[in-house]
Amino acid sequence: MTDPTRGVLYPDRLPHFTRLPPGDEASDLVEWYWIPQWDLPDGVESRQTLLSYPAANLAVEPDGVTLWGVTTRPSERVLRGSGWAVGALLRPAALSVLTAAPADLADSHVVLDEPALHGAVAAAMPDVQAAVDAVESWLVARVGALTPEARLANAVAELLMNDPGVLRLDDAAERLRVSARTLQRLAHRTVGLPPAAMIRRRRLQEAAQRVRDDPGASLADIAADLGYADQAHLAHDFRTVLGFTASDYRGDR
Known part of the structure; x- marks a missing residue:
């Protein structure tokens, strides 16, 4: 779990x-x-x-x-x-x-x-x-009983939210052997968010947890470990989504 x-x-x-x-x-x-x-x-x-x-x-x-x-x-x-x-x-x-x-x-x-x-x-x-x-x-x-589409939808969500190796929609599509368009439609029908947004949410959750629980880790290292392009990309996600910087969050603990 x-x-x-x-x-x-x-x-x-x-x-x-x-x-x-x-x-x-x-x-x-x-x-x-x-x-x-x-x-x-x-x-x-x-x-x-x-x-x-x-x-x-x-x-x-x-x-x-x-x-x-x-x-x-x-x-x-x-x-x-x-x-x-x-x-x-x-x-x-x-x-x-x-x-x-x-x-x-x-x-x-x-x-x-x-x-x-x-x-x-x-x-x-x-x-x-x-x-x-x-x-x-x-x-x-x-x-009741699950349909094949419902099982595929579960597999998509599991992959997007728990596999750190999946950084792009195409990564997930290739892993599940379906088209990117199929994943997009399925996520819309069964989750309500596009796959790219689910991946971004997972990375930001993981980044926040690392910033909070590992005070010795540099923000640059956290960004690199989680597949961000650089520290500035991580900082942008923090500010845009959460409304404060990673440094402020760490200091507010």
Whole structure:
């Protein structure tokens, strides 16, 4: 399973947080489950900035069930009072069943009318494993058998987001033995982001993690290791996407 701090820019600020892998039946539907729980004193906030994994999320919270689309920019969540959420980071095979147009859901969300799912999860909390089991059972029943296209979409996302050797769309197309155009269309239909954007997101997540966790590494070395043209290219991505420099981020730790 991917490092649980990947995409979390300030992990030390997280509330109590559990991340669980999917069971065998849902391994083609879910990357992982995430369960934050918090109980903050009056007047205290927990503010977390995320450079999210390029995938949709199904979230069950005390007030309902929401399908969140892929994000194209950093997002921020401010926690107050007490609460919890049981979320599933969805693989393309699941998202393409839950919405007909993933690209239309980018940077947006839709509330799902699923009272049985909500009731089962709310009744299970704070037993996080039981709550996750309820989400998993619902997803497996809702999605059903996977089509060949759904399996290919999963393979595309897995390659683009986890293989550091894939730096260009053509790299992925050659590896999967399909055309670049096929990959572009498939990503649009099942993720909501173009493949090039997914690759950029992976590299920036990895760069942020290196900058944060390896203070002895030079920014030039990090840029070279992750396939950036040079340090200036890495600096441009930081400023453009995150709004601050890599040096500022390292100093803000």
